[in-house]
Amino acid sequence: MEYEKADDLRELAKKIVKKMNWNHIDLDNIGFLRSFGSSTRRTIARCHGLGKAMQIAMGRKGFYVIEVISEKFDRLNNEQKEKVLIHELMHIPKSFGGGFIHHNKVNEKTVNENYKKFKKEESLESFYEV
Numbered sequence: 001m002e003y004e005k006a007d008d009l010r011e012l013a014k015k016i017v018k019k020m021n022w023n024h025i026d027l028d029n030i031g032f033l034r035s036f037g038s039s040t041r042r043t044i045a046r047c048h049g050l051g052k053a054m055q056i057a058m059g060r061k062g063f064y065v066i067e068v069i070s071e072k073f074d075r076l077n078n079e080q081k082e083k084v085l086i087h088e089l090m091h092i093p094k095s096f097g098g099g100f101i102h103h104n105k106v107n108e109k110t111v112n113e114n115y116k117k118f119k120k121e122e123s124l125e126s127f128y129e130v
């Protein structure tokens with residue numbers, strides 16, 4: 001497995017966080033990675049969190065990593081990519097404490113709702129810019 005920093009994902013996440021007003025998402029404490037050579041068949045992306053024990057031992061606050069599997073993710077169209085990133089960001093709880101919001105709340109339905117909102121905000125903004 002190989003990893004590469006993914007600044008394009010950071011840029012997209014910045015856009016999403018701003019439009020969605022997700023102020024609990026502390027982008028300075030999230031890493032964005034692209035991985036190559038994963039053997040998982042179904043996974044497109046993953047969200048990793050630094051656990052409580054590690055945080056206390058290291059004397060630092062929460063840190064998350066959003067990883068996309070290049071072979072899967074880079075084949076998607078823009079809409080699908082945006083949805084994947086929205087999905088992964090939705091896993092991060094308000095507390096930013098190292099835990100996760102689970103798939104009972106982060107699922108196709110809620111991701112699509114947020115995606116619609118994201119797109120609406122976007123079109124509204126370009127309207128006001130005219």
Ligand SMILES: [Zn+2]
Pocket residue numbers: 087088091103106
């Ligand atoms: Zn998920």
